[in-house]
Amino acid sequence: MEQHQQFQDSSKKAHILDKINSPKDLKRLNREQLKILSQEIRDKVIEVVSKNGGHLGGPLGAVELTLAVHHVFNAPYDKIVIDTGHQSYPHKLVTGRRDNFHTLRQYKGVCGFCNIEESEYDVFGAGHASTAISASLGIAKARDFKSENHKVVAIVGDGAITAGLAFEGLNNAGASKTDILIILNDNRMSISPNVGAVSNYLSKIVLRPGYFELRKKTGDLLRRIPGIGPEGVEKLGKAEERLRTLSSEGNFFESLGFQYFGPIDGHNLDELIPALQNVKHLKGPVLLHVKTEKGKGYAFAEKDIDKFHGMSPFDPVNGSKYVTTTKMTWTDAFANALIRIAEQDKRIIAITAAMKSGTGLNKFEKHFPERTFDVGIAEQHAVTFAGGLAISGMKPICAIYSTFLQRAYDQIIHDVCLQNLPVIFALDRAGLVGDDGPTHNGPFDIAYFRAIPNAVIMVPKDENELQHMLYTATLLKAPCALRYPRGNAVGVGLDTEFRKLEVGKGEILREGRDVLILGAGPILYDAIQVIEELKCSATIINARFVKPLDKELILRHAQKIRKIITLEEGTINGGFGSAVIELLEDKGIKASIKRIGIPDKFIEHGKQDMQKKLAGIDKESIKRIIMETLSK
Numbered sequence: 001m002e003q004h005q006q007f008q009d010s011s012k013k014a015h016i017l018d019k020i021n022s023p024k025d026l027k028r029l030n031r032e033q034l035k036i037l038s039q040e041i042r043d044k045v046i047e048v049v050s051k052n053g054g055h056l057g058g059p060l061g062a063v064e065l066t067l068a069v070h071h072v073f074n075a076p077y078d079k080i081v082i083d084t085g086h087q088s089y090p091h092k093l094v095t096g097r098r099d100n101f102h103t104l105r106q107y108k109g110v111c112g113f114c115n116i117e118e119s120e121y122d123v124f125g126a127g128h129a130s131t132a133i134s135a136s137l138g139i140a141k142a143r144d145f146k147s148e149n150h151k152v153v154a155i156v157g158d159g160a161i162t163a164g165l166a167f168e169g170l171n172n173a174g175a176s177k178t179d180i181l182i183i184l185n186d187n188r189m190s191i192s193p194n195v196g197a198v199s200n201y202l203s204k205i206v207l208r209p210g211y212f213e214l215r216k217k218t219g220d221l222l223r224r225i226p227g228i229g230p231e232g233v234e235k236l237g238k239a240e241e242r243l244r245t246l247s248s249e250g251n252f253f254e255s256l257g258f259q260y261f262g263p264i265d266g267h268n269l270d271e272l273i274p275a276l277q278n279v280k281h282l283k284g285p286v287l288l289h290v291k292t293e294k295g296k297g298y299a300f301a302e303k304d305i306d307k308f309h310g311m312s313p314f315d316p317v318n319g320s321k322y323v324t325t326t327k328m329t330w331t332d333a334f335a336n337a338l339i340r341i342a343e344q345d346k347r348i349i350a351i352t353a354a355m356k357s358g359t360g361l362n363k364f365e366k367h368f369p370e371r372t373f374d375v376g377i378a379e380q381h382a383v384t385f386a387g388g389l390a391i392s393g394m395k396p397i398c399a400i401y402s403t404f405l406q407r408a409y410d411q412i413i414h415d416v417c418l419q420n421l422p423v424i425f426a427l428d429r430a431g432l433v434g435d436d437g438p439t440h441n442g443p444f445d446i447a448y449f450r451a452i453p454n455a456v457i458m459v460p461k462d463e464n465e466l467q468h469m470l471y472t473a474t475l476l477k478a479p480c481a482l483r484y485p486r487g488n489a490v491g492v493g494l495d496t497e498f499r500k501l502e503v504g505k506g507e508i509l510r511e512g513r514d515v516l517i518l519g520a521g522p523i524l525y526d527a528i529q530v531i532e533e534l535k536c537s538a539t540i541i542n543a544r545f546v547k548p549l550d551k552e553l554i555l556r557h558a559q560k561i562r563k564i565i566t567l568e569e570g571t572i573n574g575g576f577g578s579a580v581i582e583l584l585e586d587k588g589i590k591a592s593i594k595r596i597g598i599p600d601k602f603i604e605h606g607k608q609d610m611q612k613k614l615a616g617i618d619k620e621s622i623k624r625i626i627m628e629t630l631s632k
Contacts, residue, residue: 018098023074027071057295069276082126113127113437128407139152140180174257259279260287261286267293298319334484351386386398390422400427431569437606459546463492510540513537523596527540577593
């Protein structure tokens with residue numbers, strides 16, 4: 001009831017937020033007004049995300065930090081780079097996108113991540129984690145080369161500091177001596193809870209109250225003493241830093257070359273603003289450690305951080321999701337099958353990279369906690385870790401979103417496929433994912449796995465075939481990629497017993513004479529419906545395996561039917577259709593071939609149906625192309 005009253009009241013009263021058109025407007029506000037604005041921003045974020053879906057916990061936790069940074073620094077002249085870009089909702093609200101914020105993650109609306117085409121305040125695009133430090137260092141170095149003097153600030157949070165790329169950036173930035181401020185927004189979370197030694201280390205660092213003020217007063221005092229002067233103060237300052245490195249629990253960062261300060265309360269503007277003002281003019285690399293609470297200000301998000309990281313539309317009054325369907329999702333189908341298989345085979349090990357709930361491994365963990373490993377935002381480590389398990393006789397399944405597995409391409413090639421290790425890559429969110437847009441779309445996996453020797457690629461047409469493919473993959477002595485889309489599965493019944501599929505063998509779904517349709521994945525169901533509507537005669541083949549292809553089946557039908565259409569929800573460059581063309585060319589078969597797949601461009605955010613229409617892989621596009629092919 002209290003939550004309901006809050007939303008009613010917030011819709012009636014005048015808002016400070018209504019008068020914030022740019023960060024310059026923030027500078028006119030006093031601390032109390034900024035605190036009021038913080039709550040208004042939280043209300044707006046909850047209001048819009050509850051309608052549109054989106055990320056919630058991260059943005060709510062970054063409100064005061066965002067306001068303090070924009071209050072102290074001078075964007076867009078000063079460059080503010082936000083890591084794990086879903087933290088950027090408050091940033092977007094105070095940088096000129098308030099009036100169309102209601103279009104968040106909708107087609108042609110506000111992007112759910114930082115987008116350089118959307119605003120000059122979005123300095124660097126970010127949908128994947130841990131890029132801000134490296135990008136900021138590049139921006140800072142470019143500034144130095146051009147003899148400019150703007151500030152460069154990287155806000156790193158939501159677990160991004162645990163990734164290898166962040167460490168590489170820290171290592172290089174600390175040694176560079178370049179003026180750069182890294183703000184570590186430490187909320188102890190990524191998507192799943194942070195794991196690892198660094199997370200434990202950060203949680204132990206203690207607050208050093210009044211350090212900035214003490215340092216300033218000491219410097220002023222020393223300058224007044226005859227015979228010391230500025231050079232003496234500088235020497236004493238360096239000695240103090242060395243002593244602080246020995247005694248401070250921030251010495252990890254200081255050993256990398258950073259001046260470390262904190263941690264401070266990231267929700268206390270009375271601490272944040274003075275701290276930022278104090279470090280703003282320091283020379284060299286500086287790291288300010290800020291402690292925040294994910295989901296701050298919304299009780300449901302504070303209580304269930306995992307659930308409220310990213311949400312479909314929900315009721316803001318009680319925090320419950322709106323039920324839109326009773327269908328099983330692809331993720332559920334994968335998780336349920338994996339649990340059943342693991343009950344039969346104790347060598348099954350499940351691995352994910354900070355995505356336990358997103359990949360369904362939270363379900364698996366309830367049954368097999370000792371066989372579930374969440375390695376944090378560390379896809380490269382996840383893959384090589386799986387390789388080590390596989391070479392020792394275990395059966396590791398890496399359940400990682402297609403878009404995130406791209407970060408571990410070298411490890412897939414060098415550490416798994418080169419050694420022909422039986423690691424199973426369960427690629428959730430393959431194809432077009434909808435509202436999260438191009439940073440999270442997964443169209444490239446077929447193409448990038450096709451290029452790797454030893455890799456087997458499976459694409460199920462429905463959830464029943466998925467469970468048989470997963471079972472088959474656990475019996476192989478080779479690396480295997482099993483890719484499936486986001487959202488609801490087809491809705492077919494599930495066999496009670498697993499069936500081993502013959503590797504490299506497809507199936508005929510229907511036979512006809514006018515056109516040959518070769519497909520991989522659930523897109524085949526659209527083709528079947530179109531053929532039924534058109535009442536035309538078509539042979540439809542479910543490839544099942546993109547690699548190895550069922551060459552005998554495809555060639556036998558291609559020799560009889562020379563009008564051919566290939567279907568896939570993956571990039572058309574180097575994908576399934578390309579594999580078919582290469583096969584026919586190698587065998588000297590001349591045919592008219594039309595490939596239907598995701599074109600050579602990044603598909604912008606919007607609902608999945610809209611994205612498929614934009615890409616030309618929706619049912620109507622398939623129907624049009626079949627009609628054109630038949631009319632030739």
